[in-house]
Amino acid sequence: MSLVIVRLYHDLLGTYGDQGNAEILVHRAKARSLEVELVEVTPGMAVPRSGDVYLLGGGEDGPQSAALEMLKRDGGLNYAAAGGATVLAICAGFQIIGETLPDSSGQITSGLGLVDAHTVYDTSPRSVGELVIQPSRGGLPILTGFENHQGLTQLGSEMPSLGIVRSGVGNGFDKKEGVWHGNVLGSYMHGPVLARNPELADAVLQCAAGPLQAFDDELAQAFAQERRTTLSRS
Amino acid sequence: MTDSLRLAAACLAGKFAGHLSVVLGRGRGETLSGRVILAIDPKAISKLSSGRDIVLVSGTNGKTTSTTNLATILRNFAGEGVSTSESGANMPAGIAALLAQKPRHRFAVIECDEMYLPEMYRKLLPKVVVLLNLSRDQLHRTGEVRKVANLWHDTFTQDDVTFVIDRDDPFLEHSVAKAGHVIRVSFSGRQHPDAATCPNCAAILDWSTGDYLCPCGLGAKFPDVRSDKRLDGPQRNTVLVIEAARLMGAEIMADEAQDLITKSPDRVSDFLISGKQVSTHLAKNPESWRQALGDVTSDQVILSVNARGIDGRDTSWLWDIDYSKLLGKKVVCTGERRLDIAYRLSVQGIDVRVSESFPDAVESCSDHSIQAIASYTAYQDLLTAELGINKGKSGAK
Numbered sequence: 248m249s250l251v252i253v254r255l256y257h258d259l260l261g262t263y264g265d266q267g268n269a270e271i272l273v274h275r276a277k278a279r280s281l282e283v284e285l286v287e288v289t290p291g292m293a294v295p296r297s298g299d300v301y302l303l304g305g306g307e308d309g310p311q312s313a314a315l316e317m318l319k320r321d322g323g324l325n326y327a328a329a330g331g332a333t334v335l336a337i338c339a340g341f342q343i344i345g346e347t348l349p350d351s352s353g354q355i356t357s358g359l360g361l362v363d364a365h366t367v368y369d370t371s372p373r374s375v376g377e378l379v380i381q382p383s384r385g386g387l388p389i390l391t392g393f394e395n396h397q398g399l400t401q402l403g404s405e406m407p408s409l410g411i412v413r414s415g416v417g418n419g420f421d422k423k424e425g426v427w428h429g430n431v432l433g434s435y436m437h438g439p440v441l442a443r444n445p446e447l448a449d450a451v452l453q454c455a456a457g458p459l460q461a462f463d464d465e466l467a468q469a470f471a472q473e474r475r476t477t478l479s480r481s
Numbered sequence: 482m483t484d485s486l487r488l489a490a491a492c493l494a495g496k497f498a499g500h501l502s503v504v505l506g507r508g509r510g511e512t513l514s515g516r517v518i519l520a521i522d523p524k525a526i527s528k529l530s531s532g533r534d535i536v537l538v539s540g541t542n543g544k545t546t547s548t549t550n551l552a553t554i555l556r557n558f559a560g561e562g563v564s565t566s567e568s569g570a571n572m573p574a575g576i577a578a579l580l581a582q583k584p585r586h587r588f589a590v591i592e593c594d595e596m597y598l599p600e601m602y603r604k605l606l607p608k609v610v611v612l613l614n615l616s617r618d619q620l621h622r623t624g625e626v627r628k629v630a631n632l633w634h635d636t637f638t639q640d641d642v643t644f645v646i647d648r649d650d651p652f653l654e655h656s657v658a659k660a661g662h663v664i665r666v667s668f669s670g671r672q673h674p675d676a677a678t679c680p681n682c683a684a685i686l687d688w689s690t691g692d693y694l695c696p697c698g699l700g701a702k703f704p705d706v707r708s709d710k711r712l713d714g715p716q717r718n719t720v721l722v723i724e725a726a727r728l729m730g731a732e733i734m735a736d737e738a739q740d741l742i743t744k745s746p747d748r749v750s751d752f753l754i755s756g757k758q759v760s761t762h763l764a765k766n767p768e769s770w771r772q773a774l775g776d777v778t779s780d781q782v783i784l785s786v787n788a789r790g791i792d793g794r795d796t797s798w799l800w801d802i803d804y805s806k807l808l809g810k811k812v813v814c815t816g817e818r819r820l821d822i823a824y825r826l827s828v829q830g831i832d833v834r835v836s837e838s839f840p841d842a843v844e845s846c847s848d849h850s851i852q853a854i855a856s857y858t859a860y861q862d863l864l865t866a867e868l869g870i871n872k873g874k875s876g877a878k
Contacts, residue, residue, distance in 0.1 A: 258677035259677050259678065259685075261801065262617065262620070262625065262626075262675070263620065263795070263797050263798075264795075264796075264797025264798050264799065264800040264801050265797070265800075266800065266801070267797070267800030267801075267825070267828075270800070270828055270829070271828060274828045290677070290685045307625040307626070307627045307628075308625075308627070308683075309627060309678050309679075309680075309683030310677060310678045310683070312683060313678055313683060313684075313685055351683055373624055375621050375624075376621070376794070377794075393621075393794070393795040393796075393797060395620060395621060395624070395795060397624075437795060437797040438795075438796075438797055439797055439800055442800070442821075442824060442825065442828075466820070466823060466824050466827050466833075467824055469820055470820040470821065470823070470824045473820050
């Protein structure tokens with residue numbers, strides 16, 4: 248049976264290159280000879296309920312609100328997540344999967360509620376720059392990405408973060424960055440995050456496909472290492 | 482000190498600082514010169530622009546080329562001397578230095594950075610503003626494309642300025658929604674990669690016809706000029722430039738306009754490195770990369786990527802470009818962020834190698850005619866480097 252990766256509304260949530268995460272998962276699955284299918288969901292299409300991995304990216308405020316409304320009406324993502332599907336949501340997407348967030352006019356609105364996270368609009372300067380975190384789960388190296396967001400996100404006390412911020416802002420509360428709750432991951436890291444962190448890419452893939460074989464991944468490793476090394480110097 | 486004395490002192494000090502900067506080899510001196518002028522007389526920009534006929538040129542891609550092109554056209558077709566900067570200095574200091582330069586021609590064509598356009602618009606009181614296009618660029622600085630469009634939308638409210646825009650770009654249509662006089666040029670529509678939703682009301686835009694018309698009214702205004710759908714980015718910019726020149730009094734016949742459009746300048750420079758000719762495109766954001774990739778015909782291609790401030794510090798956008806044009810070619814990646822681009826290409830199945838420097842990359846190519854795409858600072862480095870390169874020349878493709 249083929250692994251189904253669902254890229255949600257990348258026309259709306261593709262401002263910061265996060266759609267690359269889907270290509271990376273497909274590439275890394277194929278490198279392990281897994282059968283894989285990429286499903287592109289555009290506005291007006293129903294969200295498939297039986298996908299294995301769902302991807303949301305970062306976008307601007309207006310498109311974020313539009314995407315949230317469609318996902319609420321459709322219900323497919325919530326259905327799939329409740330059934331154990333893997334979700335990776337970046338930036339605006341991360342905000343969307345939380346409990347509450349500001350809409351494009353600044354009013355607090357309800358999110359999809361896949362994780363206990365509350366986003367507030369921050370009046371201080373936008374959080375922009377390289378982000379380096381110590382991952383909360385074992386088996387992963389230091390993770391890096393590029394953040395560019397206005398909102399800040401507070402996790403509920405029971406919610407594990409993706410990692411602890413070494414440099415940068417991240418969620419903006421308690422030095423935490425992102426969320427990793429069951430099979431649902433959220434993060435403020437662009438890059439795309441799975442390009443800059445191949446081990447995280449495999450961790451996401453494993454949530455859906457189980458244990459993976461190793462493969463020759465020299466270029467991805469060199470890229471990830473270059474970012475870690477350069478950022479540890481600055 | 483009287484106002485005019487202060488200005489004269491500022492300009493003199495600025496000129497001196499600029500010369501010093503050039504003598505010390507710190508660049509062309511415009512920025513330093515302008516900073517000195519503005520430090521001594523903060524009102525210098527308004528004073529120096531008073532009584533002059535000014536055209537402002539802004540947008541994401543093609544600002545420098547279009548500014549130079551417009552100045553040339555005005556000299557040739559309006560028979561006027563024109564003050565302009567050909568170096569791409571487009572922030573307040575550079576603009577102050579340009580305005581202070583003598584002779585101070587009545588006509589001035591000025592390139593302006595998108596984020597500084599509101600301030601310069603208020604201070605310079607331009608006659609004409611040319612808005613070329615708006616798409617993703619340097620997001621670490623601008624945040625969002627929509628933010629730039631909203632900033633412009635809130636600025637352009639007066640009646641006494643004429644805007645020339647590509648109305649096929651919904652961000653530009655939104656930017657001038659409250660402006661009095663607008664010359665709308667249409668190229669029969671084309672889908673904007675960053676405008677899935679309306680910049681005005683955030684509704685999802687229907688692009689099924691290749692054009693947009695939002696229920697909120699955005700896109701409903703008729704174009705004043707209908708041009709050719711087949712034109713590429715630099716050619717579309719030339720069409721806008723010609724309309725601006727006409728507003729400034731240039732008499733350009735239809736066949737002359739056609740000739741100018743055909744010969745549209747682009748940011749391509751030829752370098753001779755190790756006996757090989759390297760035709761290098763400047764490309765600095767997804768839209769200009771798409772344009773540059775469209776022009777690739779050689780079998781061996783060098784891509785040079787940096788991520789210094791002006792290049793955009795976040796390289797994620799490299800993933801928004803389709804590189805299938807490079808499939809089957811031999812690609813060498815260089816620049817400070819060569820691994821970012823190399824990994825991205827490898828995921829798309831492209832044969833890719835990395836080189837530590839641009840000359841090394843050229844050395845590793847066997848062909849004698851190579852094409853290259855370089856990000857902003859990588860391109861500037863090539864222009865200024867002493868690599869045994871002949872001086873690059875911007876010109877027609």
